[in-house]
Amino acid sequence: MATYTGTSGSNTITGGNQADTLYGLEGNDSLNGGNGSDAVYGGAGDDTLIGGTGNADSLYGGDGLDVASYAASNAGVDVNLATGLGSGGHAAGDVLVEIENLIGSAYADTLTGDGGANLIDGGAGNDVMAGGGGADTLIGGLGTDSVDYSASGAAVTIDLATGSASGGDAAGDVLSQIESILGSNFADLMTGDAGSNSLTGNAGADSLYGGAGADSLYGGDDNDLLQGGSGSDRLDGGAGVDAVDYAESTAAVNVNLATGAGSGGTAAGDTLVAVENIFGSIYNDSLYGSTGNNVLSGGLGNDYLSGDQGDDTLAGGAGRDTLAGGQGMDYLDYRESDAAVSINLASNSASGGHATGDVLSGVDGVFGSAFDDTLLGFDNEGLSGDVYTNVFFGGGGNDYMDGRAGDDALSGDDGNDSVYGGAGNDSASGGEGNDAVYGGAGNDSLDGGAGEDLIDGGTGNDSGYGGAGNDTLGGGDGNDLLEGGAGNDLLSGGAGNDLLVGGTGSDTFVGGVGDTIVGGAGDNDVLDLSSAGPYLIIRDPLDPMSGVVQFLDAFGNTIGTLTFSGIETGIACFTPGALVETATGARAIETLRPGDLVLTRDRGLQPIRWVGRRSFDTADLQADAGLQPILFRKGALGPNLPARDMMVSRQHCMLVEGPRAALYFGAEEVLVRALHMADQPGILQAMVQEVTYIHLMFDHHEVIMADGVWSESFQPAARNIGGLEAAARDELFKIFATMPDAADPEKYHAARLILKAHEARLLLAPEGARRKAA
Known part of the structure; x- marks a missing residue:
């Protein structure tokens, strides 16, 4: 065992075959322990420490930027500056203290930095490096080298072509001669260089761009975007709903998700695995789906899109596209159209905006544009396995949509939309804006959404919800449920035993035989019986806002009842509900x-x-019968004059x-x-129990x-x-x-x-x- 001590200058010291102790003192020293379990102290200065061929060396860097070098190791090493431990080759049993930089061997090394700014040089061999926190310099050297950011606490952005890195543990890193990246568990952005790269996203919605060369891109968990670039690439989406992107191709591409093969343009030679969606080029592409649920987007050009099996979404983009849905519930997507579209699924016709010249087949639903679209469905019953016959999303603009026969799902989205369910049990929503939603025949579920909406259930046992705004809801025939929601709403059950619920706001209810009225508390709700004929109101003595209305025949016999609660202002049977002609048309006087x-x-x-x-x-009224109103039956003053039963003082x-x-x-x-x-x-x-007069x-x-x-x-x-x-x-x-x-x-x-x-x-x-x- 020998002790070697340097001078205050820059020393080069090599130990012997025993367990030596080397001190570099000041200066930029090069210290090699040689054989044996050595203790090497760099001291001040930027020192290079080599444990040597023995096992279990202790390397103490001291002050300055010190490097532990395993360039002479006879096997690959695994060195971690954060734990201060080494294994494999000459690093076996090593302990590292105050070491900032690492140099690997000529074999396959695993080199890990700490939270500081480390320089890690892999040397020859297929190395894996992880800088950890800090602005690290990572040099792969010869071989196929990887940088591992899987421990990063935030997403990373890596560009191998420029060697730049940012985000999470990659912040400030500089990479050179790196062929492979292992990303974090967040939404990473990785770009390869002109060589053959391997980019792995891990968890998170990653975006991987291979660039030139035969690249291997693996998205990992979550919904990833893969762009292989030129070269014969392997594109593996992994778990989640993943997409391949050929937007930058210099020629048309032909991509088939069922076979996993690509040809033409930058798709030439590509192999696709676990990929669900495709974004095409600006040329005339051919995109084919698989047995799963795919999104095929053609981009510019006259594209051919075939969904195959599954519930597919086809976005032809600009150009005269052929869109074939195939089996399953398939959709056309015109959300990026620069003008309104008109789609008729019954005749498979399309026009306007991006739909101009499109050829349709096997399609069941449509995503409309941001403009005033017309969307018409077909009359068939739901296809095998399909819940709905037609499914429409209007998007922005004032849309007109008609589901026609079948069980349809229709949503107007933004704008003042007109939504017609047609025959069948439909689900229809107006969305934002002042919408008109008509259920038609069948047991429909209707929702006005925000805005001042008109809801008409039509025939069948319907449910209607007004949502926010001052809405008008009509149940039509059948036993209906109408809810006004927020705002001052008008609810009319129509025929059948209906349940009318006002919600918040001052609501007006037009009730009839068999109806149940729930006005809500704290508002100014009104029950309009102006067209009901003779009736008698029996109030609940314990709750004056609740009671029963008995409807009478000409002889005073009860022919039906209505139950009400939460009616604060009494039964309005004068002009509330009377339609007065105004500058904007007929409006209820109240x-x-x-x-x-x-x-x-x-x-x-x-x-x-x-x-x-x-x-x-x-x-x-009992105290002064002169306050009782006069009833004018419909047509009492001439044909359809008045247009409804009306009462006046x-x-x-x-x-x-x-x-x-x-x-x-x-x-x-x-x-x-x-x-x-x-x-x-x-x-x-007329003889009523309560009356309201408006002048x-x-x-x-x-x-x-x-x-x-x-x-x-x-x-x-x-x-x-x-x-x-x-x-x-x-x-x-x-x-x-x-x-x-x-x-x-x-x-x-x-x-x-x-x-x-x-x-x-x-x-x-x-x-x-x-x-x-x-």
């Missing part, structure tokens, strides 16, 4: 607000100045015109109070159209006109006790002559009276 433009008979569109509303419960004036009015009163148009018309056919005194006031007394008939607006100046009958004044005071005080008498002269009771009897007498409501 939705009108000051400033809205309403069509008037004399002055065209006029803005509303005030909306008055007051409700009366059972006790109010007793003193409310209706417009009546004709030569008899001109003969008796000098005017072809006069106003007649509803009370004075109650003995006419189809017009009768609209304008700058002048106006004649407006509601439910197809002309009648008066609110006339506040009537309080100051002494010619009015006492009953009329009393009713106005009771109903509109909160009316504004700023009414100008000059503005509120009656729009027409208002007949008194005896004048109305004369006009409406059956021996010659002729009424017309226009």
Whole structure:
């Protein structure tokens, strides 16, 4: 055993055949222990330490950047600077302390750095290097060398062509003469060089680019993207849904996932394993799927895409493409189209945007573009193994889609869409925007999504959900479930025993026999029975917002019931629900607000100045029968006039015109109070348990159209006109006790002559009276 001590300069010391101790002291020393289990101390300076041929050497670098060299080892070594241990060849039993850099042997080494900035030179042989943390310099040397980032705590980005690296443990690394990379368990980006590289993604959604040369790309777990580049490449997706990318090919490619073979362009000689999806080139590609679920994207060019078996998605891109779905539930994908598309799966026709010139076969569904698409399905029942006949996703834009017969799944997505399920048990959703969703025949599931939507169940036992926004929901025939969701919704069950649930917001329910109404708490919900005929309301004495409506025949017999709960404002049977003609068409009167433009008979569109509303419960109506409304049956004033049963207050004036009015009163148009018309056919005194009255006031007394008939607006100046009958004044005071005080008498002269009771009897007498409501 000998001890060798250097000077303060740069020393070269080689030990003997025993267990020697070498001290380099200061300077950049080169110390070789020789044979035996040596202890080598570099001291200060950038030292090179060689344990020698003996076993179990101890290498102490000391200050400076020190390197442990195993270049002379007679076998491959495994050295780890993080643990300070070595094995194999001359590294067997070695302990390394304060060593920054490593030089491998001429054999297959495994060299691992620590958290600092290490320089690792593999030397000859097929080496595996892992720098760990820190900005490392990794030199492969001769042989096929790999860098391992599997222990990295974040994704890495590696480019072997430039030798640059970033992210995770690769941050700041410089690589040279490296042929293979083992990635992290995150979403790595790896690019090869002009040689033959092996890139392994491990876990994470990796992107692997081989570049030139015969490369081997393995995606590992998760959904990876593989691009072999030129050369005969092996592309193995591993687990997950993986894709190969030929977008940069310089010629058309022919790729078949069923056979795993590629030809043409950069696909020439490629072998594909466990790959599900293909992205083609800008040329005329031929892409074939497998027995699994594939996505084939042709890109530019006139491509041929065949899905084979499985549920495939075919995106032809620009160009006149041939798209053959094959077996399974197959889709066309036009999400990247630069214009609206029109697709008819019944006739296999396509036009517009990227669909122009496309030839279709064996396709069951469509992903639409961001524009106003038209998507039409076919009438067949679901294919073997298919849950739905047609499946449409509208994408952006205001789309029109019709599933036709069969059980379809339709989604309008963004935009103001029109969605028709057609016959069959359909699932249809409007998505974002103000949509119209129609179920058609069958037991449908309909969802308006966000926006102000119209939902119509059609025939069958349907479920409809309005979602956010002020929605209108109609069940149609069958036993339906309608849920308004958020917003102020209008729900009408139609025929059948329906369940109507309002959700949040102030909702209006149009109920009938067999229905159950759930209004929700804390809102201003209204039950509209204006078209129900005679009925009786029985309130729950313990919960006044709940109860039962009994529907009666002409003899007072109960013919059916409706159950309700959570109805806060009472049963509205006057103008809530009445459709008033406005600048935007007919609107329910309860939705009108000051400033809205309403069509008037004399002055065209006029803005509303005030909306008055007051409700009366059972006790109010029992105390004063004069508050009971007058019911006008549908058609009582002429064919389809009014267009629905409507109720008005007793003193409310209706417009009546004709030569008899001109003969008796000098005017072809006069106003007649509803009370004075109650003995006419189809017009009768109603007896209700609760009522709500709504009036609209304008700058002048106006004649407006509601439910197809002309009648008066609110006339506040009537309080100051002494010619009015006492009953009329009393009713106005009771109903509109909160009316504004700023009414100008000059503005509120009656729009027409208002007949008194005896004048109305004369006009409406059956021996010659002729009424017309226009």
